Amino acid sequence: MFTNFPLFPEQASVQASQVDGIYFFMLAVTAFFSLLIAGLVVFFAVRYRRRHEDEVGVPIHGSLALELLWTIIPFLITMVMFGWGAKVFFELYRAPAGAMEVYVVGKQWMWKVQHMDGQREINELHVPIGKPVKLIMGSEDVLHSYFIPAFRVKADVIPGRYNMLWFTASKPGRYQLFCAEYCGTQHSGMIGTIIAMEPAEFQSWVGGGKSSDTPAAAGAKLFESQGCAACHAEGAPIPAPMLTNVFGKPVTLQSGATVIADEAYLRESIVNPQAKIVAGFQPLMPTFQGLVTEEQILQLIAYIKSLSTPGGAPGGAQAPAK
Ligand code: CUA
Helix, strand or coil, X not given: CCCCCCCCCCCCEHHHHHHHHHHHHHHHHHHHHHHHHHHHHHHHHHHCCCCCCCCCCCCCCCCHHHHHHHHHHHHHHHHHHHHHHHHHHHHHHCCCCCCEEEEEEEECCEEEEEECCCCEEECEEEEECCCEEEEEEEECCCCEEEEEHHHXXXXXXXXXXXXXXXXXXXXXXXXXXXXXXXXCCCHHHCCEEEEEECHHHHHHHHHCCCCCCCHHHHHHHHHHHCCHHHCCCCCCCCCCCCCCCXXXXXXXXXXXXEEECCHHHHHHHHHCCCCCCECCCCCCCCCCECCECHHHHHXXXXXXXXXXXXXXXXXXXXXXXX
16 A cells, blocks of 8 residues: 555665664654543543532642652653664764775765775665675765665765765665755755665676776875875975875874874865874975865875775884974
């Protein structure tokens, strides 16, 4: 009956049943108390209605037991909602280590996707089932929002910073992708398709066809063509921090503070290099804002990431020339 008018999209990710669980629990609690209270209002109105013109109400002295009961029970129920909701939220928020990473850039009005092995897509996203997939998302222009109803995941795509979204698809199929943030006249057309595939099928999709440079390889070329290598290299005339084994490691700044060199820090250091100067270096780097697109910034970050080996010592040759 509801096949042509489904009230809920199908559950196609591991997250979907968790989100639906808390949603239906809250819906059931809300419905139960709404019916209970509305029913009692009607029942009391009838039961205790005024029967004679001269009838006077009986004074009420209250009941401590009753007050405690209807305070403690709702308190416990809302604490269950809070605890359960927080658990689901944190799981939705924290991608597991080792998730398959994919870069997504939103722009008016399309979704551009780069896979780590070079495949590119527009308004489509192919993913394997049964494997955590982490989207690292940026915007070329305005606020967008990446929403996959069948997976019950949604995250804003924000200009000037990165946002993450992760899911594990559980069922092969084609699912609707929406932009869920009004972003201009063609907002309603900023839609696409998520294609969840069996792992073997996904492998042959990834391997087949028009694979371009991997983001890391494209980033390496940019690193040369944009002149980054002129300073970020051993023995460069103008000393700049070496980028080997920097990703994911703490970096000490001129201010004495320490930051982790994650995607957000690297992006900021490319578009606004003066924001966080590495201890021992001069603020000499020019901004690359406008010289590289959001996609290219992601490629540069992929390249810098590729210079890091697990457990590698940060910057073997990083000693600043003084
Ligand atoms: Cu992009 Cu709405």
